[in-house]
Amino acid sequence: MRSLTIEPLSKEAFAPFGDVIETDGSDFFMINNGSTRRYHKLASVETAQPEDQAIISIFSAESLEMPLIIRMLERHPLGSQAFIPLLGNPFLIVVAPIGDVPVSGSVRAFLSNGRQGINYHRGVWHHPVLTIEKRDDFLVVDRSGSGNNCDEHFFNEDELLLLNPHQ
Ligand SMILES: NC(=O)N[C@@H](O)C(=O)O
Ligand code: NI
Numbered sequence: 001m002r003s004l005t006i007e008p009l010s011k012e013a014f015a016p017f018g019d020v021i022e023t024d025g026s027d028f029f030m031i032n033n034g035s036t037r038r039y040h041k042l043a044s045v046e047t048a049q050p051e052d053q054a055i056i057s058i059f060s061a062e063s064l065e066m067p068l069i070i071r072m073l074e075r076h077p078l079g080s081q082a083f084i085p086l087l088g089n090p091f092l093i094v095v096a097p098i099g100d101v102p103v104s105g106s107v108r109a110f111l112s113n114g115r116q117g118i119n120y121h122r123g124v125w126h127h128p129v130l131t132i133e134k135r136d137d138f139l140v141v142d143r144s145g146s147g148n149n150c151d152e153h154f155f156n157e158d159e160l161l162l163l164n165p166h167q
Contacts, residue, residue: 081140102125
């Protein structure tokens with residue numbers, strides 16, 4: 001079983017999958033009479049249909065036992081999905097490029113430093129949220145509307161992957 005290498009999250013490395021929402025290394029301009037930096041449009045919300053809405057939720061997620069066997073990935077064909085950590089904790093991200101199905105050999109893992117959020121672009125394969133803390137809270141910005149917006153893909157036994165943050 002291939003063990004995923006956990007890469008530090010960066011805009012450049014994550015570019016094939018979406019955006020990194022962070023102040024570090026991001027452009028800004030001053031607002032509010034010079035008291036506030038606006039890190040403008042770090043990511044955009046993608047939707048698919050005119051009546052779709054961009055919505056804001058909070059996910060309070062429990063950690064999964066690690067090391068974790070990655071058996072499945074999901075995608076949202078009708079919209080993007082952003083996760084912004086609310087408590088400043090590092091968290092794990094597992095993704096694969098857009099395609100009819102995720103290719104096991106193309107799956108990559110990243111670690112957010114807790115000051116970085118991510119925005120999966122529409123159709124990017126990803127594992128459901130992966131916390132390192134026993135429980136962690138995320139602000140989630142994604143699409144609400146009619147139709148199925150979550151496809152799941154389960155890997156064959158010989159495609160399974162291992163995610164081990166303790167390695
Ligand atoms: N199902 C759901 O809303 N959550 C997943 O999309 C996820 O990426 O965690
Ligand atoms: Ni998702």
